[in-house]
Amino acid sequence: DSIFMNTPAEKVVQLREKYPQFFPDKTKDQMWVEKREDSLMQVIYKEVKKQFSSTDSLQNQLQKLFQHYKYYFPDKKIPEVYTVAEYVDYKNKVLLSGNDLIISLDNYLGKDHRFYTEFEDYISKLQAKNQILPDVVSALSDELINTEEQRSFIAHMINYGKTEYLKDRLIPFVAEHHRLGYTDAELEWAYDNEKQMWRYFVEKELIFSTKKNLLNRFLYNGPFSKFYLKFDRESPPRLGRFIGRQIIKSYVAQHPEVSVEKLMKIPGEKLFQASNYKP
Numbered sequence: 001d002s003i004f005m006n007t008p009a010e011k012v013v014q015l016r017e018k019y020p021q022f023f024p025d026k027t028k029d030q031m032w033v034e035k036r037e038d039s040l041m042q043v044i045y046k047e048v049k050k051q052f053s054s055t056d057s058l059q060n061q062l063q064k065l066f067q068h069y070k071y072y073f074p075d076k077k078i079p080e081v082y083t084v085a086e087y088v089d090y091k092n093k094v095l096l097s098g099n100d101l102i103i104s105l106d107n108y109l110g111k112d113h114r115f116y117t118e119f120e121d122y123i124s125k126l127q128a129k130n131q132i133l134p135d136v137v138s139a140l141s142d143e144l145i146n147t148e149e150q151r152s153f154i155a156h157m158i159n160y161g162k163t164e165y166l167k168d169r170l171i172p173f174v175a176e177h178h179r180l181g182y183t184d185a186e187l188e189w190a191y192d193n194e195k196q197m198w199r200y201f202v203e204k205e206l207i208f209s210t211k212k213n214l215l216n217r218f219l220y221n222g223p224f225s226k227f228y229l230k231f232d233r234e235s236p237p238r239l240g241r242f243i244g245r246q247i248i249k250s251y252v253a254q255h256p257e258v259s260v261e262k263l264m265k266i267p268g269e270k271l272f273q274a275s276n277y278k279p
Helices: 002-006 009-018 029-037 039-051 056-072 129-141 153-170 184-192 194-203 213-218 239-254 268-273
Strands: 080-084 094-097 100-104
Touching: 002 009, 002 039, 009 029, 029 039, 056 129, 056 153, 094 129, 100 129, 129 153, 153 213, 153 239, 153 268, 184 194, 194 239, 213 239, 239 268
Parallel strands: 080 100
Antiparallel strands: 094 100
């Protein structure tokens, strides 16, 4: 982002040779010149530089993350990290493309930033610096987890739970509630109601259900989880991921000899059966 915005317009096209991954062949050179001069792009970059006048802290945190990453996945190559300032696409905050890890800093300016005033609260609260490292782990996890086609709710819960468990392992220095994208109160609610949630899943025969609406209710982001009960609006979102992580922690307690790398490859239903999960 800094290199692009601080390169004179007449020299922007020269960046194509050094950073070809950011300059698709089919895109005309003039488009990059216009983007560099775009008034909205100038404003976004200015706001990003206010919040990230230095990236030293971010670099130090990423270094610690990748030290843990290399410990658990010694054969994996550490990606090249780039930061960009774009047009606030909250659905693509961090991208892993080949060996390039791209962090869109315009998505981490703080939940109350004016760029996010049109966002729902459950989206804007994740537009904070404390979500950069969890989002990086989520991006890395796509290449680490066995996501073979399993249609059951428990399989999906375990897959998402693996990502949350990876955050515990790769960024243990980040507060637990931030790793989960929760507030302190939301994390406390999840722990206090873990047993009741599991009983609900069992009694409603949801564990091995293949109903797709369960993904929206308990795994995808939203204002809250949807049990269709009176306390729904008190509940944090994505509680299926929390339960999935708890099942994995139970499995690890039962099978401490299994490496994190192997753990990521175990099919969800098989892992659940061997977890002896009893909240």
